[in-house]
Amino acid sequence: MIRSSPNLPAPHAPQAERAGRRRLSRDERLAYLLLLPALGAVFVIVTIPFVLVLIQSVSADDGTLIGLRNYTRALGNPLLYDAIRATGVYSVIVLPIEILLGLSFALLVHRTVRWPGVRAAIYVLAILPLVVPPVAIGVVARLVYAPSYGVLNVILERVGLTHHEVNWLGDPTLAMLAVASVDIWQWTPFVYLVLFSGLQTVPRESVEAAQIDGADWWAQFRFIDLFYLRPLFLLIIFFRLADVLRVFDHVFILTGGGPGTTTQLLSLYIYRVEFKFFDSGQAAALAVLVLVSFSILYRLISRALPLERT
Amino acid sequence: MQPITRREFVKRTAVAGAMLTSIPAILEACSTGTPTSNKPSKLTIAAVQGAEDGPLKKVAPMYQSQTGITMEIVEFPYDQLFEKLVTTFQANGSSYDLCMMDDPWMPKFGTMGALQPLDSNFGFTRDSDIPSIVYDVGTWPPPRGPVPPSEQGKTQHLYGITIVGNVEMFMYRKDLASSPPGSWDDVLANAQKFNKANFYGYVIRGKATNPASSDSLPILWSFGGDIFDTSWKVVLDSTASIDAITFLTQTLKKYAEPGAENTDAGDRDRLIAIGQAFQSTTWPAEVTGVVEAAGVSQVAGKMAYIPIPKGPSGKGLGMMGNWLLGIPKGSSNGSAAADFIKWLIKTENMKTYVQNGGIPTRTSLLNDSTLGQANPYFPALAQSLAASPNWRPRTDQWNAVETIYGTAVNQAVAGLKTPKDALTAAASQIRAAMKQAGYPS
Numbered sequence: 001m002i003r004s005s006p007n008l009p010a011p012h013a014p015q016a017e018r019a020g021r022r023r024l025s026r027d028e029r030l031a032y033l034l035l036l037p038a039l040g041a042v043f044v045i046v047t048i049p050f051v052l053v054l055i056q057s058v059s060a061d062d063g064t065l066i067g068l069r070n071y072t073r074a075l076g077n078p079l080l081y082d083a084i085r086a087t088g089v090y091s092v093i094v095l096p097i098e099i100l101l102g103l104s105f106a107l108l109v110h111r112t113v114r115w116p117g118v119r120a121a122i123y124v125l126a127i128l129p130l131v132v133p134p135v136a137i138g139v140v141a142r143l144v145y146a147p148s149y150g151v152l153n154v155i156l157e158r159v160g161l162t163h164h165e166v167n168w169l170g171d172p173t174l175a176m177l178a179v180a181s182v183d184i185w186q187w188t189p190f191v192y193l194v195l196f197s198g199l200q201t202v203p204r205e206s207v208e209a210a211q212i213d214g215a216d217w218w219a220q221f222r223f224i225d226l227f228y229l230r231p232l233f234l235l236i237i238f239f240r241l242a243d244v245l246r247v248f249d250h251v252f253i254l255t256g257g258g259p260g261t262t263t264q265l266l267s268l269y270i271y272r273v274e275f276k277f278f279d280s281g282q283a284a285a286l287a288v289l290v291l292v293s294f295s296i297l298y299r300l301i302s303r304a305l306p307l308e309r310t
Numbered sequence: 311m312q313p314i315t316r317r318e319f320v321k322r323t324a325v326a327g328a329m330l331t332s333i334p335a336i337l338e339a340c341s342t343g344t345p346t347s348n349k350p351s352k353l354t355i356a357a358v359q360g361a362e363d364g365p366l367k368k369v370a371p372m373y374q375s376q377t378g379i380t381m382e383i384v385e386f387p388y389d390q391l392f393e394k395l396v397t398t399f400q401a402n403g404s405s406y407d408l409c410m411m412d413d414p415w416m417p418k419f420g421t422m423g424a425l426q427p428l429d430s431n432f433g434f435t436r437d438s439d440i441p442s443i444v445y446d447v448g449t450w451p452p453p454r455g456p457v458p459p460s461e462q463g464k465t466q467h468l469y470g471i472t473i474v475g476n477v478e479m480f481m482y483r484k485d486l487a488s489s490p491p492g493s494w495d496d497v498l499a500n501a502q503k504f505n506k507a508n509f510y511g512y513v514i515r516g517k518a519t520n521p522a523s524s525d526s527l528p529i530l531w532s533f534g535g536d537i538f539d540t541s542w543k544v545v546l547d548s549t550a551s552i553d554a555i556t557f558l559t560q561t562l563k564k565y566a567e568p569g570a571e572n573t574d575a576g577d578r579d580r581l582i583a584i585g586q587a588f589q590s591t592t593w594p595a596e597v598t599g600v601v602e603a604a605g606v607s608q609v610a611g612k613m614a615y616i617p618i619p620k621g622p623s624g625k626g627l628g629m630m631g632n633w634l635l636g637i638p639k640g641s642s643n644g645s646a647a648a649d650f651i652k653w654l655i656k657t658e659n660m661k662t663y664v665q666n667g668g669i670p671t672r673t674s675l676l677n678d679s680t681l682g683q684a685n686p687y688f689p690a691l692a693q694s695l696a697a698s699p700n701w702r703p704r705t706d707q708w709n710a711v712e713t714i715y716g717t718a719v720n721q722a723v724a725g726l727k728t729p730k731d732a733l734t735a736a737a738s739q740i741r742a743a744m745k746q747a748g749y750p751s
Contacts, residue, residue: 073746146569146572146577147567147568147569147570147572147573147577148567148568148569148577148580148581148586149577149580165568165569167568167569167572168569169569169571169572170568170569170570170571170572170724171724172724172726175572255518255572256517256518256519256521257518257519257717258517258518258571258572258717258720258724259518259571259572259720259721259723259724259726260518260717260720260721260724260726260727261717261721262726272713275389275392275393275396275709276519276709276710276712276713277707277709277710277713277743278396278418278706278709278710279710279746
């Protein structure tokens with residue numbers, strides 16, 4: 001007969017305790033050690049600045065905590081809504097055009113260009129706009145659109161399409177189109193490269209089977225290619241939206257946010273709040289608001305376009 | 311050789327890496343811990359990139375050869391220089407021993423206490439050959455005009471010495487007009503008279519923020535308008551101010567170039583230099599850099615330079631845009647930096663500086679006939695300095711005010727708002743910004 005004594009601890013308790021305080025194995029410790037430099041870099045470059053921005057967003061210039069007053073001031077400034085509107089318009093112009101153009105080029109090259117040399121040449125050409133500094137692109141774009149000496153006006157007048165100078169950078173609508181066109185020129189190749197690489201992953205057997213079944217190019221695209229490209233669209237939208245929120249150089253050079261504030265995008269607005277108004281509390285609050293808004297937006301987009309193929 | 315374990319290898323690599331990465335920090339700590347000698351081996355100047363620092367780059371090697379001190383000039387574009395200096399001063403950094411400063415930055419740097427006083431620390435005194443306004447603009451708190459509330463009662467000190475004596479002037483085609491415009495009515499009459507296809511009667515520098523602000527302020531003042539009165543009350547929406555901006559953005563604009571709302575100084579100079587415009591305001595650096603530059607300009611020798619014409623107020627008020635040299639508080643080479651400034655403003659050295667494209671502040675050099683032949687705007691500049699031109703309001707909030715005001719003028723130039731609506735909205739925004747900064751609203 002076995003008797004259990006109430007003074008004795010339950011036999012499993014020490015084991016559980018030991019499991020909770022289990023010493024890491026040598027391999028695990030090595031893994032953590034190897035991760036440490038990367039985690040340290042992320043901590044220094046991302047976490048510390050973010051915490052500092054959070055603190056700054058609830059502080060006055062002298063460092064005293066003032067609660068959400070900076071957020072109230074940021075949200076109460078009508079110029080913020082002008083900047084949001086401008087950024088929204090800019091995104092609505094550039095994102096669909098870049099995706100459609102990038103997709104069209106990718107499909108065209110994927111289906112028509114077979115020679116590896118030509119594909120490599122197109123690849124290099126597509127890389128070029130991505131590696132040019134945005135400031136240089138802004139300066140060149142100004143030579144294209146500038147009043148009185150802009151190349152575009154000269155060409156349009158020479159070929160007889162216009163008989164007077166088009167005010168590309170002075171008219172609110174045209175100015176927005178001008179700054180958007182620079183973005184489209186620079187970033188459509190990025191969309192092309194991503195989608196073209198996605199098309200390489202489409203199994204040849206599936207395409208051939210569809211062709212035997214009589215599928216036309218649209219059906220092939222809709223039922224086969226698109227299936228493989230869908231996660232990449234999320235990637236593209238996420239990257240490009242993040243980029244749109246950071247657009248600065250070419251807008252600053254081309255229009256300076258003008259005429260008035262019609263092309264003053266969020267990044268330019270926050271820059272001015274920080275470096276012209278020297279209102280670092282409000283600028284920090286704006287940065288946090290943008291980050292939170294973008295996180296919510298990303299969540300909504302990722303729900304609509306799941307990363308996993310289903 | 312005994313083999314080591316993977317664990318030992320990782321440990322040794324980590325230790326070696328940590329030692330290597332800490333070497334620069336250790337060296338830096340050693341260097342800052344050593345007492346600095348009176349004569350440093352190097353002076354570092356933060357300078358604005360462009361025509362303003364070109365002559366400085368040319369004469370700095372002369373000082374180097376005389377003293378053995380290496381002169382390193384670190385250049386930044388206009389906006390970036392300001393941001394760089396503000397962030398350096400906030401951190402009390404010692405990166406720069408001297409810094410070039412646009413005069414509207416003085417209130418910000420003065421309020422921050424970012425600079426070393428040149429008078430009490432290094433014995434700078436006023437020179438009778440240099441107009442007093444030039445010293446006033448480098449003095450903080452300002453010796454004339456309204457003083458920011460936070461600066462009232464503070465002792466005045468000289469913090470900056472002008473090395474580019476910029477004052478905004480007026481230029482017109484003397485080969486076409488028989489007499490200089492004495493007033494803005496004359497400017498308008500000439501604009502009407504000479505305006506024709508592909509030749510514009512007037513050039514407006516109307517790009518948003520700083521350009522539109524700089525271009526319109528002399529007109530605003532000459533019409534009796536202003537941004538603030540003497541007690542910091544915002545008067546930008548006064549009748550005189552609205553009349554001034556209406557004159558520029560509606561009346562004069564009829565004879566201005568297309569795309570004026572996107573025209574900056576470079577675009578203006580180009581129009582003048584290729585003979586497609588009759589007149590405009592201008593800065594000395596534009597004259598030497600483009601308008602009178604041989605081989606660049608088609609109108610070299612055809613332009614005349616005069617002080618800003620008079621407006622309905624009876625005054626023609628130019629605007630100061632001096633570039634000063636100051637010594638950051640964080641510099642440990644203050645004495646050597648001060649010696650360089652003293653050397654630079656000596657008459658004979660400033661003459662060399664002018665011969666290399668510099669803009670002088672010494673009256674004797676501005677009136678020097680030899681130098682005047684190569685620099686036709688010198689007499690106008692001398693007159694403008696003698697007449698005590700206006701400076702931009704001496705407030706550390708100037709950048710914010712300029713952004714709001716310059717955007718409003720740009721809106722009016724672009725026709726997005728009437729001058730009255732644009733200035734009324736701008737006045738309201740400026741009141742809010744100034745109230746936030748502790749000024750009476």
